[in-house]
Amino acid sequence: MRHSDFWQLMDDEFGSGYAHVLASSAVLSAVGGRTAVEALKAGVHPRAVWVAVCDLQDVPQERRLGRDRPPRD
Secondary structure, eight states: OOHHHHHHHHHHHHOHHHHHHHHHHOOBGGGTSBOHHHHHHTTOOHHHHHHHHHHHHTOOGGGTTOOOOOOOO
16 A cells, blocks of 8 residues: 555545644554654555544544545556
8 A cells, every 4th residue: 555545545534634634643553652743754655544543533444445436547
């Protein structure tokens, strides 16, 4: 997963405004007691950060893969 994919998932699930607030303020024990932003900057894989955010926010399994999007031409 790329960083851009992580941010797309965050925006889709939480909305663009709240996604950035959540990523910079919620401390995630699963990634070393860092915020999502800190974890990404420290080199933690974006998938691990996404899973940690989902676990903290009780995102259902069926929404963890993101929205279905039509293929690009």
